[in-house]
Amino acid sequence: MTTFNVFRYDPAIDKCPKMETFDVKNERGMTVLEGLFYILENLDPTLCFRSSCRAAICGSCAMHINGQYRLACRTQIEHLKSDTVTVRPIAHSEIIKDLVVDMTNFFANLEKIKPYIINEGPFPEREFLQSEGERKGLDHLIDCILCGCCYGACPSAGTDEDYLGPHALMKTLRFINDPRDKGGKERLAFVSSENGVFRCHTVFNCQEVCPKDLDPSSAIARLKMKAVWNTLKNLVS
């Protein structure tokens, strides 16, 4: 048996959130997500959480589990080495119910950086030719599954909802690094702003919690460097 402490809050009924305790029959290899399903199916059908692929690729089930933001589907209970599993929703977003948060702001911030290739053509008849080296420049930057762990763990996002966030900044570098994209200057100017890279306080929480082991901190650092060089270049010329 494992004890689950689950964050419960229904804004329509509850005045304030509470933690509720459930006893979950723990099988070997059981993940936290399966534990939550056990509660939903056997103990309390009103419990709310998001889930989809259960294979750590869709990014639905990001939550705060025993001291860290993680994907519930990827976290095995026995690996937590604890008799209790404490589950909370992602921070910095309004709670819709229980573990489900409103990610509108998260995605709105992403949409601000124009998350698509800026290139109106003309396009080659076949694919763009891209060297293996150019393609390597996109490695890891493209692996983000937009789960929101980094955004929830970032203290800068907690004090400024207009801060673009690690996810959006990493996406920006992904496009700047892509030779197919023609919006590099515009993108750099946009993220060199107060709510862009310079709102980052270099806390490294995004890197620490990323369930795909990516490094948004490094992406932001590289953007900062580009922004500084760009400004210096403009000053000189």
Place this chain on the structure above:
Amino acid sequence: MKLSNALSNTKNDILLNPNAGTFSYVLHRLTGLALAGYIFAHIIVLSAVLSGPESFTQRLALVQTGIFHYLEIGLIAVIFIHMLNGLRITVADFANLTRLHKTLLWLSILIFCAIMAVTFYVFLF
């Protein structure tokens, strides 16, 4: 964002992310605030110079008693925590050593300990 919300978010973030980065972030803010406070105190002391050398000497003597002597050790600690951490994140950012931020933190702590050892030696012996 309302200040109260921002503060409560920050409090939660600190509690929910017990990482090395959070620890240095918190120290950086606190030492930053302390240094800002010190600057004001410093200016108040020095401003006595406007009313002539005598009042300056008098004001200076006020802060050269024992308790202030010990507080100066604290001041040095605060300055170096802030400075070393500032250097650490600058290096991490501009040399793209983000994956080494924990090593850099240990390095800063090491340097800090050395500096404080010297400080204690100078101030107490």
Place this chain on the structure above:
Amino acid sequence: MLKHDVLIIGGGLAGLRAAIEAAKNNVDVAIVSKIHPVRSHSGAAQGGINAALANNENSKDDTPEKHAYDTTKGSDFLADQDAVELMTSLAPETIFETDHWGCPYSRTANGKIAQRPFGGAGYPRTCYAADKTGLYLLHTLWEQTVKHHIKVYEEWMVVDLIVQDKVCYGVMAIELRTNQLQPIAAKAVIFATGGAGRVYGRTSNALTSTGFGMALPYIAGVPLKDMEFIQFHPTAIIGKHILMTEGCRGEGGYLVNNKGERFMKNYVSEKIMELAPRDIVARSIQTEINEGRGIGGQQFVHLDIRHLGEQKIMERLPGIRDICMDFLGVDPIKEPIPILPAQHYTMGGVAANKNCETEVEGFYAAGECACVSVHGANRLGGNSLLETIVFGKIAGKYAGEYVKGIDLNTEHSSYKNFTNKMNGFMNRLYESTGNEDPYRIKKDLNDCLDENVGIFRTEEKMKKAVETVKQLKERYRKIRKVKKTSSFNQDVVWILELEGNLLAAETIAAGALARKESRGSHSRTDYAKRNDAEWMKHTLAYYTKEGPRLEYSPVAVTKFQPEERKY
């Protein structure tokens, strides 16, 4: 009332591609999805997407026609060849388009899109982006919908299709955040809701792939085609049944039994080995396991990629390694991966023609939920991603053109009728006096299909499955009361989807029982041979209250006459 010209249900690859294409016609397009589009199961696709680009040095003389032949042969000649030819001929340009939109395909040394060998294909023609092709494609297409400002109803669940007199008027949907039920009027509706994998317990599919999107048109009178053809992917990890891409074998991985023997040589020619089509590899693995040659006599064999070396694994199969480490604690660089076959894909689906049109006017279907029949009795790896973007595009195009001649009348009686009907249904859920546990029913259904309509099928077992599903449908009518909440009622969502599960299951079991032959993924021990004279035809399942009514339709044959399927 909410209204749009073209309404697309499902935010996966097919849905997104349809939306982008429909929007080009200057019509009002919206997507309704029960999860955010980037959460869709398309993102879990790993290996790649097929097109005869001839980029690989071993595929210089590859052509769309050869791609069509391989696909048809892979389908055990049940695919409609006109549709297959259409898909393979449009494949290159559709893929180039996604490259222009920024999809980060892996590259060859001379800068072209890289291609790897896949099962059942004569040439290396599977374009890949490491082992996360689906994820990258999904993000790329979602980015395009952002660019084109396409409205997305995120976390809205479609619960009914408004069809009256064979014309589609829109859908009934619940906004999960507010639990409000309302009609969304539309001139054309495109369903791109994905597969029905969760009918099975042992499946590689997402929890959201329940088959509900197949059940709604089925109830509305659109037949489901070829539902008995269920693909079992040969290599899913034990326990969690997460997919290990066919790319593992495409890059050179081995399948090994308890004697350390590459057993595929006993089933196919030495030239093909692990790269036979999925149905054959899955049957071979299952045979090994049944005959006691599983590792340690257990229910799995090994997928061994250690000899590829660390560099190749890290470069081309990094996601596979992550999954193994996370879910098995096995590092495939150092240890072989324990795998077994698991349900992976529904070849069947909503019967649609090659323009994605269905029997209901204004109602289209594309992607896995549809059966245009390009996969026939067995899908080749890498063809499903291709199907989503090719037929998503076609559905978007035809729906976009269709709506131009249509007037939308929001006063139409159907909206009121369906609102009343659905409200009645919901109230029955909230006031039920039954005591059946929906999750117990789901579990029983999963167990029943795993056991009785699996890789090897017999008359007796399938009869049992048909009977059990009938009983489960009875039990579903006596389900326990559902608690009303003000937002995000997951219990209601799962219970509604359970109906989709049950209806998809009944068509699968009934279609399988009726088909007295072995073809592609449908393999009967009592009728072990393919029987073209009697069974080279599509199964069409029509909804009736008593259970599916089966009819049959001919297969379109153009260039390739049926021949014995040998690899």
